[in-house]
Amino acid sequence: MSVGAVIFMIFGLLLTWGGAAVCISIAMRKRDV
Amino acid sequence: MKRETWGSRAGFIMAAVGSAIGLGNIWRFPYMAFENGGGAFLIPYFFALVTAGIPILILEFSLGHKSKGSAPLTFAKLNKNWEWLGWWQVLISFVIAVYYVVIIGWAISYIGYSFTMAWGDDTTAFFVGEFLGLTDGPFQLGGFRGVIVATTVLAWLISFTVLYAGVKAGIEKANKIFMPLLIVILLIVMIRGITLPGAADGLEMLFKPDFSKILDGRVWVAAYGQIFFTLSIAFAIMITYSSYLPKKSDIINNAFMTGLLNCGFSILSGIAIFSILGYMMHTGGGELPGNLSGVFLAFATIPQAINQLPALQVVIGVLFFLSLTFAGLSSFISINEVLVSSFTDKLNLPRRKVVLWYTIIAGLVSLIFTTGAGLYVLDIADYFVNQFGVAMSGLIEVIVIGWMFKLVTLREHFEPISDFNVGKWWEFTVKFITPIILGITAIQNFYSNFTANYGGYAIGPTLAYGWAVAVGILIIGIILGKSKWKDASILEQTAEDV
Numbered sequence: 001m002s003v004g005a006v007i008f009m010i011f012g013l014l015l016t017w018g019g020a021a022v023c024i025s026i027a028m029r030k031r032d033v
Numbered sequence: 034m035k036r037e038t039w040g041s042r043a044g045f046i047m048a049a050v051g052s053a054i055g056l057g058n059i060w061r062f063p064y065m066a067f068e069n070g071g072g073a074f075l076i077p078y079f080f081a082l083v084t085a086g087i088p089i090l091i092l093e094f095s096l097g098h099k100s101k102g103s104a105p106l107t108f109a110k111l112n113k114n115w116e117w118l119g120w121w122q123v124l125i126s127f128v129i130a131v132y133y134v135v136i137i138g139w140a141i142s143y144i145g146y147s148f149t150m151a152w153g154d155d156t157t158a159f160f161v162g163e164f165l166g167l168t169d170g171p172f173q174l175g176g177f178r179g180v181i182v183a184t185t186v187l188a189w190l191i192s193f194t195v196l197y198a199g200v201k202a203g204i205e206k207a208n209k210i211f212m213p214l215l216i217v218i219l220l221i222v223m224i225r226g227i228t229l230p231g232a233a234d235g236l237e238m239l240f241k242p243d244f245s246k247i248l249d250g251r252v253w254v255a256a257y258g259q260i261f262f263t264l265s266i267a268f269a270i271m272i273t274y275s276s277y278l279p280k281k282s283d284i285i286n287n288a289f290m291t292g293l294l295n296c297g298f299s300i301l302s303g304i305a306i307f308s309i310l311g312y313m314m315h316t317g318g319g320e321l322p323g324n325l326s327g328v329f330l331a332f333a334t335i336p337q338a339i340n341q342l343p344a345l346q347v348v349i350g351v352l353f354f355l356s357l358t359f360a361g362l363s364s365f366i367s368i369n370e371v372l373v374s375s376f377t378d379k380l381n382l383p384r385r386k387v388v389l390w391y392t393i394i395a396g397l398v399s400l401i402f403t404t405g406a407g408l409y410v411l412d413i414a415d416y417f418v419n420q421f422g423v424a425m426s427g428l429i430e431v432i433v434i435g436w437m438f439k440l441v442t443l444r445e446h447f448e449p450i451s452d453f454n455v456g457k458w459w460e461f462t463v464k465f466i467t468p469i470i471l472g473i474t475a476i477q478n479f480y481s482n483f484t485a486n487y488g489g490y491a492i493g494p495t496l497a498y499g500w501a502v503a504v505g506i507l508i509i510g511i512i513l514g515k516s517k518w519k520d521a522s523i524l525e526q527t528a529e530d531v
Contacts, residue, residue, distance in 0.1 A: 002241055004240075004241055005239075005240035005242070006240070007072070008072025008241075008242050009236065009239075009240045011075060012072070012240075013301075015293075016293050016296045016297030017293075017297045019289070020290055020293040020297060023289045023293065024290065026286055026452050026453065027042065027286055027452060030283075030452055
């Protein structure tokens with residue numbers, strides 16, 4: 001795989017699953033899940 | 034009548050994500066990305082998520098939460114003159130439900146076929162011939178297909194059982210089972226995929242960025258279309274689901290979670306599908322398989338790939354079609370809930386009675402898609418109800434809510450109860466960005482369909498299964514919008530009352 005392809009794959013995964021993880025942690029900090 | 038509520042916030046998120054994640058995440062997104070710039074497609078895709086997908090999710094979550102009612106009731110509470118818009122969305126859901134269930138039936142059938150790999154060497158011929166019994170044209174029904182009828186009935190029975198049990202004991206519980214299972218199964222299929230020889234070539238095809246494509250306006254319209262159709266917006270589902278939220282519920286963070294988890298699932302699906310396609314190229318002398326999206330990807334190309342696997346063929350076959358079944362069922366249940374909730378509100382009938390009658394009536398209608406002409410009818414109805422139903426009702430929804438009502442009132446409703454604020458960008462996206470993009474899509478759709486028939490079909494089938502359905506549900510929606518509520522006091526109820 002080229003460097004560009006690897007970067008975009010990681011970019012996609014990080015933005016979605018990472019973003020969701022941040023949102024879930026915000027909800028958990030409010031003790032509301 | 035006291036309105037049911039979700040048992041927990043996690044239950045609502047699971048149900049909303051379960052609704053958004055459907056067959057399109059598995060068989061539409063990967064090909065869209067591949068066709069429209071590979072990794073570079075993710076730029077317009079995420080831009081569309083933030084400027085249209087999540088803002089409309091916030092809009093629909095807050096509408097349902099504020100009105101505590103189904104889509105027709107929500108729009109009727111805003112203004113009785115707009116009730117028809119809610120009914121139009123409900124009828125769009127009905128049309129989608131009656132063909133979507135048959136695809137779930139196909140997936141269930143293929144779980145069984147996976148044990149013996151009954152599709153043989155020519156998977157396309159098996160799918161259209163032996164399995165679908167596809168006739169020569171959309172008007173030649175060719176009789177019912179026994180296996181498809183049986184598995185379609187099974188899908189209806191599952192939906193009936195879940196909906197009959199109610200929101201908390203049925204929908205929430207089902208999604209708490211389906212969603213974790215779906216993710217685990219997808220991960221297993223993905224790991225099998227990326228450990229195959231040639232997988233890296235497939236992922237290279239999917240993620241290699243072609244930046245020239247993002248200068249093309251059509252790619253941006255495609256990205257907005259993909260986001261719009263993947264999030265279950267504009268056909269009343271999210272309004273219905275959020276109407277079961279308790280009074281003190283977050284709106285904004287829930288919308289972000291739903292949107293991000295849905296898109297994250299799409300990317301995992303893309304990795305699974307394209308690593309398998311890469312393996313097929315590896316074993317096929319570098320040639321890309323013919324069908325890379327839609328039903329033929331799932332029911333012809335993937336079985337062909339399973340045939341070529343060096344080991345675990347049955348396991349991967351069963352898991353792949355189980356993932357399609359779970360993804361489909363969670364969306365199907367949400368679509369059916371739209372109708373159940375709407376008629377329960379309108380007719381003031383017990384929920385269980387509505388579930389029973391709805392399942393019988395919709396189940397009978399869905400049988401047309403189990404005939405030898407089912408794939409033709411499904412293809413035409415799906416195209417027209419999406420392009421002229423979902424997209425158009427979405428356009429009207431954002432114009433009506435964005436321009437005829439005070440968006441700030443809605444923002445004042447959801448910001449104080451949410452984990453974080455969105456500010457004025459939300460109003461800007463709902464008022465300007467989404468209507469402009471959906472307006473462009475609508476013009477494109479009308480132009481392309483008035484200059485040529487969809488899919489090369491003759492005028493007769495497109496009129497009967499396409500235009501007649503699209504226009505018919507709009508007319509019936511208007512008629513239902515004019516009809517009386519069995520218990521008119523429901524229109525006066527506020528969130529505090531229910």
